[in-house]
Amino acid sequence: xxxxxxxxxxxxxxxxxxxxxxxxxxxxxxxxxxxxxxxxxxxxxxxxxxxxxxxxxxxxxxxxxxxxxxxxxxxxxxxxxxxxxxxxxxxxxxxxxxxxxxxxxxxxxxxxxxxxxxxxxxxxxxxxxxxxxxxxxxxxxxxxxxxxxxxxxxxxxxxxxxxxxxxxxxxxxxxxxxxxxxxxxxxxxxxxxxxxxxxxxxxxxxxxxxxxxxxxxxxxxxxxxxxxxxxxxxxxxxxxxxxxxxxxxxxxxxxxxxxxxxxxxxxxxxxxxxxxxxxxxxxxxxxxxxxxxxxxxxxxxxxxxxxxxxxxxxxxxxxxxxxxxxxxxxxxxxxxxxxxxxxxxxxxxxxxxxxxxxxxxxxxxxxxxxxxxxxxxxxxxxxxxxxx
Amino acid sequence: xxxxxxxxxxxxxxxxxxxxxxxxxxxxxxxxxxxxxxxxxxxxxxxxxxxxxxxxxxxxxxxxxxxxxxxxxxxxxxxxxxxxxxxxxxxxxxxxxxxxxxxxxxxxxxxxxxxxxxxxxxxxxxxxxxxxxxxxxxxxxxxxxxxxxxxxxxxxxxxxxxxxxxxxxxxxxxxxxxxxxxxxxxxxxxxxxxxxxxxxxxxxxxxxxxxxxxxxxxxxxxxxxxxxxxxxxxxxxxxxxxxxxxxxxxxxxxxxxxxxxxxxxxxxxxxxxxxxxxxxxxxxxxxxxxxxxxxxxxxxxxxxxxxxxxxxx
Ligand SMILES: Nc1ncnc2c1ncn2[C@@H]1O[C@H](COP(=O)(O)OP(=O)(O)O)[C@@H](O)[C@H]1O
Ligand SMILES: [Mg+2]
Numbered sequence: 001x002x003x004x005x006x007x008x009x010x011x012x013x014x015x016x017x018x019x020x021x022x023x024x025x026x027x028x029x030x031x032x033x034x035x036x037x038x039x040x041x042x043x044x045x046x047x048x049x050x051x052x053x054x055x056x057x058x059x060x061x062x063x064x065x066x067x068x069x070x071x072x073x074x075x076x077x078x079x080x081x082x083x084x085x086x087x088x089x090x091x092x093x094x095x096x097x098x099x100x101x102x103x104x105x106x107x108x109x110x111x112x113x114x115x116x117x118x119x120x121x122x123x124x125x126x127x128x129x130x131x132x133x134x135x136x137x138x139x140x141x142x143x144x145x146x147x148x149x150x151x152x153x154x155x156x157x158x159x160x161x162x163x164x165x166x167x168x169x170x171x172x173x174x175x176x177x178x179x180x181x182x183x184x185x186x187x188x189x190x191x192x193x194x195x196x197x198x199x200x201x202x203x204x205x206x207x208x209x210x211x212x213x214x215x216x217x218x219x220x221x222x223x224x225x226x227x228x229x230x231x232x233x234x235x236x237x238x239x240x241x242x243x244x245x246x247x248x249x250x251x252x253x254x255x256x257x258x259x260x261x262x263x264x265x266x267x268x269x270x271x272x273x274x275x276x277x278x279x280x281x282x283x284x285x286x287x288x289x290x291x292x293x294x295x296x297x298x299x300x301x302x303x304x305x306x307x308x309x310x311x312x313x314x315x316x317x318x319x320x321x322x323x324x325x326x327x328x329x330x331x332x333x334x335x336x337x338x339x340x341x342x343x344x345x346x347x348x349x350x351x352x353x354x355x356x357x358x359x360x361x362x363x364x365x366x367x368x369x370x371x372x373x374x375x376x377x378x379x380x381x382x383x384x385x386x387x388x
Numbered sequence: 389x390x391x392x393x394x395x396x397x398x399x400x401x402x403x404x405x406x407x408x409x410x411x412x413x414x415x416x417x418x419x420x421x422x423x424x425x426x427x428x429x430x431x432x433x434x435x436x437x438x439x440x441x442x443x444x445x446x447x448x449x450x451x452x453x454x455x456x457x458x459x460x461x462x463x464x465x466x467x468x469x470x471x472x473x474x475x476x477x478x479x480x481x482x483x484x485x486x487x488x489x490x491x492x493x494x495x496x497x498x499x500x501x502x503x504x505x506x507x508x509x510x511x512x513x514x515x516x517x518x519x520x521x522x523x524x525x526x527x528x529x530x531x532x533x534x535x536x537x538x539x540x541x542x543x544x545x546x547x548x549x550x551x552x553x554x555x556x557x558x559x560x561x562x563x564x565x566x567x568x569x570x571x572x573x574x575x576x577x578x579x580x581x582x583x584x585x586x587x588x589x590x591x592x593x594x595x596x597x598x599x600x601x602x603x604x605x606x607x608x609x610x611x612x613x614x615x616x617x618x619x620x621x622x623x624x625x626x627x628x629x630x631x632x633x634x635x636x637x638x639x640x641x642x643x644x645x646x647x648x649x650x651x652x653x654x655x656x657x658x659x660x661x662x663x664x665x666x667x668x669x670x671x672x673x674x675x676x677x678x679x680x681x682x683x684x685x686x687x688x689x690x691x692x693x694x695x696x697x698x699x700x701x
Contacts, residue, residue: 295462
């Protein structure tokens with residue numbers, strides 16, 4: 001195009017240079033003969049010099065060059081290259097595994113080193129930056145992750161059996177499934193219950209100033225209690241209930257387990273939920289409400305057709321915050337025997353088995369990111385049709 | 389016909405409206421003017437019962453407003469506010485069709501009515517029907533606001549500073565359109581404004597309010613000539629009152645038929661105001677103008693003497 005020179009995209013440029021540095025300097029993979037013995041770590045070039053190393057270095061350099069004078073065309077090329085890089089990572093890891101693990105080591109465990117973790121993280125940041133620059137839609141952004149996901153799935157299924165994470169998973173896959181389910185159920189139940197309760201509370205608060213003051217006072221106070229302390233506080237009364245009320249005992253209420261975890265989660269979820277619902281309903285433009293009434297809408301019609309739909313994006317924003325928070329807190333709830341993915345984290349920490357910690361932590365991170373993106377885009381979509 | 393008998397409204401200890409009596413005839417446009425906070429909006433909102441009055445009575449066509457169901461009452465009265473109050477999550481067409489839908493008109497009839505109104509207010513259906521309010525300019529949004537108020541063909545229209553947020557050019561265009569609309573539709577309109585030129589240009593009856601009371605009311609020209617006190621006088625423009633009155637009189641009313649003399653070189657339209665004619669004279673330093681019709685054909689002449697004689701006749 002005939003325009004003057006575009007200035008470099010410093011974000012992509014520096015992220016990619018950091019990728020290159022991480023790739024060339026840091027350890028990419030560690031190998032241990034079994035679960036007990038500490039492994040030895042290798043940098044990428046120590047494992048395979050020659051073309052496999054170039055396989056990743058060349059695309060990184062290409063993106064650096066493209067980001068130097070980034071017109072639309074080059075940005076698209078850079079994006080394609082980044083997607084390719086993300087898909088190549090597991091393939092490279094598979095190759096490295098094949099090189100490092102000999103058939104004489106059936107118990108060998110391959111760990112993912114700092115270089116690969118960093119690369120994964122930095123490349124995702126590059127992807128986000130490029131998506132924003134090119135003004136691609138959110139759904140397009142998800143599609144861009146597809147090659148990477150397919151590539152990981154393929155590699156895990158075919159070549160990455162010695163990967164420590166995979167070995168940990170295979171050793172307790174049934175336990176993993178039930179922990180994942182428990183985690184999702186706890187989060188889902190806490191968020192759903194807090195949504196219903198918060199909606200009722202927020203409506204009551206709009207009616208009576210007294211309830212509003214008292215309600216926010218209590219909820220703000222709840223939020224300041226550390227989660228472990230809250231579990232502790234719930235222990236005694238729930239234990240008492242569990243032993244004295246038969247039907248509660250029958251559904252499994254006791255001082256530890258799912259009951260205190262659920263109650264604590266509910267307590268923490270209530271404040272962000274109530275606050276968002278309340279603010280959302282209050283902040284609808286008074287002129288819009290006045291004209292709705294002036295046109296002859298009944299109170300009910302004003303609420304259902306005007307106030308609620310205009311408040312919805314902010315309510316969903318509240319669901320987003322609450323869900324992400326509950327996903328994290330549920331991990332802590334494992335400490336009081338509530339189950340969930342936190343179990344792996346704390347067991348792993350106890351046994352100093354980092355791969356087991358990862359087995360719990362990675363799905364939690366993915367779940368949180370997914371919930372964040374899902375509700376974020378939902379809220380944004382509703383906002384587009386409506387307010388602003 | 390709208391009648392207020394000794395109507396009062398208090399907010400706590402503050403008296404916002406203090407014993408107002410007022411009668412707006414059917415088909416009349418009544419402008420409420422006054423400094424901000426003098427109770428204009430409160431008076432307006434008591435008519436459709438968005439605010440309930442504390443004392444006195446308000447009648448529509450002889451019936452007290454309290455005898456109607458408030459929701460049904462409001463559906464019979466058009467309401468336009470300064471910030472439009474359009475629903476941001478609804479399209480233009482849906483916004484306009486609001487009251488007919490509340491009244492459960494059949495779908496087809498609602499659509500027809502919406503299209504009719506969009507045409508009436510100069511909003512091409514194909515271009516605007518599916519737009520959202522945030523995609524409209526201020527003037528377009530207020531046209532939609534007026535269309536929405538007219539949708540169920542109410543006899544009464546309440547307008548609270550409807551053009552107050554618009555730029556001067558758009559405002560004048562909309563004032564002009566409202567005047568033409570009113571000439572055709574003959575609604576009973578109560579129009580709140582703090583822009584005196586707007587009030588003078590539109591009103592059949594001018595009501596000046598001050599601190600919750602009516603200080604003076606009557607025809608605009610009558611108020612210009614005989615303000616009851618210095619407050620009304622200064623509100624109406626003080627020394628500018630002469631020009632403001634001249635702005636209300638058309639050149640056509642003062643011109644003389646073409647005489648034997650040569651045509652004056654500067655021209656003025658038949659429908660222009662005397663103040664515009666005076667401005668043209670000042671600008672070109674002449675004391676005689678040729679008056680032309682819409683086709684720019686000379687039909688008369690206006691001299692400075694005739695122009696000044698406006699008051700005498
Ligand atoms: N809802 C309300 N609550 C308390 N005071 C009000 C309310 N509405 C109006 N007022 C007061 O009543 C007076 C008249 O207000 P308003 O009718 O809005 O004036 P205007 O429209 O002439 O500017 C003002 O002093 C205003 O503060
Ligand atoms: Mg007002």
